[in-house]
Amino acid sequence: MNNQVLTYGRVLIPLVLHVLFFQHASFASGWWYVGLHLLGLLLMPLQSSPLLLLAVAAGFGCAVDMATLEGGLFMSSAVFMAMAMPAINRLLAPREGYEVTDQPTVSAMGVQWFAIRCLLLLAVHHLWMFGLEAGRWDLIPRAIGKAFTSSILSTGLFLLVLLLTRRQRTTR
Amino acid sequence: MRNLWNLIVQYHIALVFLILQGIALTWFVGSHGYPRGKWVQRSLEWQGKWDQRMSQWDRLTELDDLNRELLAENATLRAELHTARRDGVQSTYQGAEVIRSTWNGASNPFVLNKGTAQGVKPGLGLLQNNRVVGRVVEVSENYALALPLINKSMEWSVRIGPTGPVARLVWEGGDVTRAMVYDVPRSASFAPGDSVVSSGFQGYFPSGLLIGKVADETPEFDGQFLTVPVTLAADFRAIRYVEIATVQGRMELDSLANSNGQQAP
Structure with missing residues (x-):
């Protein structure tokens, strides 16, 4: 029961924080966009069905769109990222597959696994989002640049957040 | 009918993805840049x-x-x-x-x-x-x-100078200090630093209010009209x-x- 609450909390708290406080967390003239709600999506359990991922991503994106008046941009990008999630999870799976108890966190899967997964998924999300937002071919190189800088810097930030908030394992 | 059902069941994830993307993109195209309702x-x-x-x-x-x-x-x-x-x-x-x-x-x-x-x-x-x-x-x-x-989706009616020809001002994204004025006749005379003001034709503002200044860059010429870069006045x-x-x-x-x-x- 406690684990379930923790899982829901991990997924929902970043969304709530993003909508209430960090909607416009964008730095260096837009070259670093922080989508804190994406951390919630990244922390969805590894065993989640693709349909659930799509539904949750659509809901998250929709909530951010409603709050930022961006009309569909975040929903579309989040759904795109959710579609890529199972494939990237399979790509990064250990040889013997994931355990039922595995969680997509730094403490459970390690810094390297989380960083690579986070970077790949954020790159997928940001490329789609900045590409859609650019709306013109001549702005695409700039959009790609923004997507990569945002993905790299956000991966670092998410890693830091998870490292600072992870629970210490109790040893006997 | 059964084949169709089998097809839907087989590709249901892709189908849900397409439906959700369809909803999001329709919303995006329908409201982006001009959110109303x-x-x-x-x-x-x-x-x-x-x-x-x-x-x-x-x-x-x-x-x-x-x-x-x-x-x-x-x-x-x-x-x-x-x-x-x-x-x-x-x-x-x-x-x-x-x-x-x-x-x-x-x-x-x-x-x-x-x-x-x-x-x-x-x-x-x-x-x-x-x-x-x-x-x-x-x-x-x-x-x-x-x-x-x-x-990016708005156009503004402007003049270069208080008596210049009426043209369209459009922001093209990226730099927030710079926009472009389209459809300026080749015969129009202006110089870098000249004021770009509201024409008042759209009814949002009185005429003659400062929008920006002609930037110190060479205007583009498309064969008929000039496209003039402008430095926006508001920060x-x-x-x-x-x-x-x-x-x-x-x-x-x-x-x-x-x-x-x-x-x-």
Whole structure:
């Protein structure tokens, strides 16, 4: 029961924080966009069905769109990222597959696994989002640049957040 | 029929993905750059309340109160100035605080702390110290959603110099200090540093208000018209207070233009 609450909390708290406080967390003239709600999506359990991922991503994106008046941009990008999630999870799976108890966190899967997964998924999300937002071919190189800088810097930030908030394992 | 069902079951994830993307992209294309409608009004009211509460944290200095008083005084003086000049089109002004703004995106909407209760309506122009900033596109009871010059889907009717030809100003994304003026005739004479002002034809602002200055760059020529780079006058990264301009008689002018099916360039 406690684990379930923790899982829901991990997924929902970043969304709530993003909508209430960090909607416009964008730095260096837009070259670093922080989508804190994406951390919630990244922390969805590894065993989640693709349909659930799509539904949750659509809901998250929709909530951010409603709050930022961006009309569909975040929903579309989040759904795109959710579609890529199972494939990237399979790509990064250990040889013997994931355990039922595995969680997509730094403490459970390690810094390297989380960083690579986070970077790949954020790159997928940001490329789609900045590409859609650019709306013109001549702005695409700039959009790609923004997507990569945002993905790299956000991966670092998410890693830091998870490292600072992870629970210490109790040893006997 | 069974084959179709089997196909749906087999590709149900892709199907759900396509449906959700369809919904999101329709929403995006339908509202991006010009968000209107009930959902915007509701979101605006809720967000406005929250943003107002958040911005109260920033208002703990006396300077802020002083700013408000000066803003209200400016608005009154500006209205009196226009009345004294007996401009062809008279305007009234009221001050408003920008409680939320962005300048990194493609649409960059901002929210003002004035709504229908204070007489704000869609279509009213926004100024910052007599420089054009944008216009109101949606209003709830206590808040207004406005789109600035730095919005890729908006076009603004401008002149280069007070008597120059009328042309279209468009922001092309990226740099928030730079926009382009399209459809300038080859015969127009201008130089870097010349003022680009509102034509007043769209009815959002009185004519002659500063929008920007001709940039020190070579204009592009497409064979018929010039495209002139402009440095925008308003600092969109530092907007905190604006004046909402109501052009008197706008309804009458609009209905006159609509009856002939004409629109400003």
